[in-house]
Amino acid sequence: MKIHFIAIGGSAMHNLALALEHKGYAITGSDDVIFEPSKGRLETKGLLPVEFGWFPEKIHTDLDAVILGMHAKPDNPELLRAQELGLKIYSYPEFLYEQSKYKTRVVIGGSHGKTTITSMILHVLAYHDIAVDYMVGAQLEGFDRMVHLTEENDFIVLEGDEYLSSPIDRRPKFHLYQPNIALMSGIAWDHINVFPTFENYVEQFQVFVDGIVRGGSITYNEEDIEVKKVVEASENAIRKFPYSTPDHRVENGITLLDTPEGEMPIEVFGKHNLNNLAGAKWICQNMGVDEADFYEAIATFKGASKRLEKIAEGTNKVAFKDFAHSPSKVKATAEAVKEQYPDRKLIACLELHTYSSLNAEFLKEYDGALNAADEAVVFYSPDAVKIKQLDEVTEKQIAEALKREDAQIFTEPTAFQEYLFAKDFDNSALLLMSSGNYGGLDFDSVKELFH
Template sequence: MRVHFIAIGGSAMHNLAIALHKKGVNVSGSDDVLFEPSSSRLAKYGILPAQEGWFPEKITTDVDAVILGMHARIDNPELLKAQQLGITIYSYPDYIYEQSKNKLRVVIGGSHGKTTITSMILHVLQQAGKKFDYLVGAQLEGFETMVGLSHDAPVMIIEGDEYLASPIDRRPKFHIYKADIGVISGIAWDHINVFPTFDNYIDQFKIFAKTIQPNGRLIYSETDDVLNTMVKGLAIDIEKLPYNLPAYSIDNGITTVISDDQKYPLEVFGRHNLLNMQAARLVCEALEISTADFYHYITTFKGAARRLEVVGKNDTATIFKDFAHSPSKLTATIDAVKAQFPNRQLVACIELHTFSSLNKDFLNEYAGTMDKADKAIVFIDLKTFQQKKIEPYPAEAVKSAFANNNLLFFNESAQLLDHLETLNMRDTNLLMMSSGNFGGINLIGLKNNLL
């Protein structure tokens, strides 16, 4: 079997390429730009393209299938050659479905929390010694790759993104997987460039729920009013399982879950993570792991990469980095840190980096999201405006959108770094949130200077 990847360097794409290579598939690929860690990881397995660029001569009748990444354009010369030769072309979610169509499929969707829920499930299944395949959107401790495929695992755990499948397949990814067990963690408008209204965005989750196979299960957060209303209006032949917060306590910076008079201290914290954990518990129970075993295994879960990840800490301060970028994620992450450390000041810094977050019509969705921070900072790299061809807007527009006149605004990383390095970190936490990299700021260097 020979499979060629167009845009092999993407996060999901290069992990899928490695997973197929490890499964024994003959893998090749191309990309016009390759970044770390993709290039090193592909090189480790001998499947790094010899040079960057697109080479239609790589597409021959010997290729059994082409997997098309979202980064490629519809006029990509390799894609055009594959279409000309009549080679089967998959998006990566299409190919994941092909690899899992004879397995039980668990698909985790939602505007927030899906990576963490998926990670929790994988951690518990691994601890329990279960066989499973998986697709997850972050690097996890104990897992070499973000995709795992095998011939004999009876179940596949899939993080189900609502973004589009490929340049030539405009379906949301999670519509393709046909879940047996579906999870929706919550609905908060995102991807405004693809879903121009909130109603249109909600419709994607309705369609996802309707793709759950007959007699399947939908696990959902009953704390989300929009989601609750949507689920109640669904007339489909599946079991609906709501979840809510468990009993818990917070003491000396440690969150402990209480179940059947047993206490389980956790390494993660925050109301949003407690809800994520309940979704993961219901999935694991459906996979024949008892509640007690689930809580026992989850106590050693340290979180996914960049999800409230500790950059550094001392006795009186902690520096976190987090992937939060949408309004709902921003609110949940700030709330979590304030609740966990009520006696510490919180300096919260968000980099607006995605197309949706930079859209001036969407910016007002951030109103009030940073109010619980003692000091709020917003950073937008001028280069990001230029790259996305968006007209830059001034600090006053950002303060007005966030409804926070005390907010500080920076558009140059050097100025932001200068400000952060003046912070007095005694009895203070610093929370750095972005789906980007703060204009190249070295957070380890910042940690060394501050702590």
């Protein structure tokens, strides 16, 4: 098959391109800008466009399909040419469904935890040499790509994102997968630029549950009130399996999980991660992995990239990096580190970086998000607010939203870095939460502070 990618450089898109190249398809692609690691990975496989930009002449009748990335605009010259020629145009999730319509589709949905749960499932399956197709939103240790597609595997495990499918398909991605086995981890309002009200956001999860194949199943976090309401109200003819946070305790910075064989030390920590683990266990059992085999494998799971990732550790100090930016994730992550290191000072740094987090109205959702921190630090760029054409956000508004008058707020990258590098981290835990990089913070230099 000959397939052309419009906006091949995105994190998800380039991984799909690599997966299809690995499957033996002929791949071409375009983009106006491509950053690392996508650039290097595409180059290695000979898939990097010779020059950046959009070239309608790359679109021709010999193509079997065009895959359209979110980064492209509806008036993209290549897209217009594909429409003119009447070519088959897929969004990323549509194409994944096309590749998996004869497989058992396992879809992990939820506002938070879905990458970690999907990663846990894939780790357990790989540990026991169970081959499956997959798509996950983070690079995993021991996996070459974030997408893997074959003809022969019976199962595909998909991370079910609620964000839009493509510039010309405004449906949330997870509405297109039609799962046989599904999971829902939590509902916490996000993507307010697309879902302007909480009710509108919750509705997307109702559609997801109603889209599960008849006779399929939903495994759901019964500790999340909204999830419980959505799942229990659904009249879809499916089986419903609730899960909750398993019993555990923390001793000397080690989390011990209660199992039928007794206490077992695990690498991940925090109530939210243990809750994720319980969900992953149910899904693995639905896929034929027994409980004892699940525990044996999960003991070696170190976490998904950028999800509570330990970046440095000294004798009495430790530093973590986390992708957390939405209010519920920030709160859960800060609480997890404090619970794991109760006797250390927790310095929690949050970068407000996304459209939602820089919205003056949405800021109220961060109420109490950094309460677990002994020292609360916030970084944001007023320029980013301007670029996103949002109303100005003030330092006072941020401190009031967090209910932390003592919060230290930085708007200049150099000032934030000077603060960080002048700090004594003895008997401390540093937590850096962001989907950005604090205006160019060198994480290798941060690691040096902990040696």
